[in-house]
Amino acid sequence: MARQDDTILRKRFDGVLDAAELARARAAGTELAYCPLQQGWVPLAADEEGDLAPPLSWHVGRLPLFKQVPGRPVHPRPESLTLRVWVEDDLPIYRALLCDPSLWTWMLEDRPARLDDDTCRALIALSTEGTHHKVRVATLGGRPVGQVRLEYGADPAAGELSYWLGAAARGRGLGRQMVRRFLDRLAVQQPGIRRITARVHPGNRASVRLLEACGFRACDRAELGLAPRGRDDGSWLGFLRRADQGAGTSSELSP
Template identity: 45%
Template sequence: MFDSDTVTTPAAQSWDPAEACWTENPAPRPTRSVPPGMTLMRPWHESDLDRYVALLDDPAVWAHLPDPYPDPLTHDLAAQLIALSNAADHHLVRAVVLDGQPVGQVRLSFTPGSADRSRAEIGYWLGRDYWGKRIARDMVARFSAQCFAMMPALAEQYARVHRDNPASRRVLERIGFVAAGPCPEHDGFDILTRPRPA
């Protein structure tokens, strides 16, 4: 499911995140707009290196992330990040692909070294050219739902949001995340949480 989750709705079907598959609709119903051609949950590939650098070597993208901007983001460092994203067992990292090209990333991460899989952090970034087009909301909503569906032990997701990034906060709140207070590890960030949907 995560490797080729193409958003092309079959006739009279809809995506069921609980079952992680397409299901027959009992009757026609309105569906949420999804950018055509979006694919989620494919790993980053070595062949994505130039695209990865072009998207992420941008101080504006890093401005509201908890990690510092590695100015510049070299190809060597980018290659290491791609390798780590596919090798580490404490997280799930996927490129977000639109019309055949990566445009950003989603990530679910657990505490390294811990066997606890009941709580995990969801994080994401999107290339600057794709801001303001509803892509962030759609990709985070789908990834969050699919992670809950694929991981029965996962009871809660949380996210760190910079207080100067109201757009990202709205993305999370619209899909069910709620404020849980300031982030103790990072000044200027708040924690938002989402429990497993009933």
């Protein structure tokens, strides 16, 4: 049962519930609502019933606006990420992020030979098209800082997770926040996906800790069915997260 001081008494702008809090709240029968401003689930207080949107409602124009209390920020978590799709206006930042050599240290793919505007525009278009993957850009204060992607496989109930963060966003807990928020939204929008795998270079210890904090566990690659691909010659570590494995509680770390 959710503790009174842990979930039920949380105010709307104390931040959205993470996967573990969401599971406890549902088990306790706590009324929940989807907050379109923070893009996540929050407890529904009795005096907020007219202020919160139904799940996945983006008709913001139909919702009453919140008034800011003088001297207090509307959103007290300045480093809270939002997720959205890439758009063409992101092109300069997208190109700058991809042109950083450090970004490619642990990437599965090789760095493209060319990263001019045309190449980056094509990559943005590819991220929003097709049915073989779901890609979201993580933004901080409206500025893109990283990307998270789920690639669908032959099994409609499975997918492979990958992600990256720009250099300025690393080491601040934003990677874990990005992945957990993506997984939380995936659980609501695509509940049929029950099995998510990931692969990590053995030298990327920060990514190992991130995945473990998000509910993944190390698994034998043969069990996962991860064939060598890209820069993975078969030596990369394999991880698995099932839908019934909530996110972990380790300290927030990012690659």
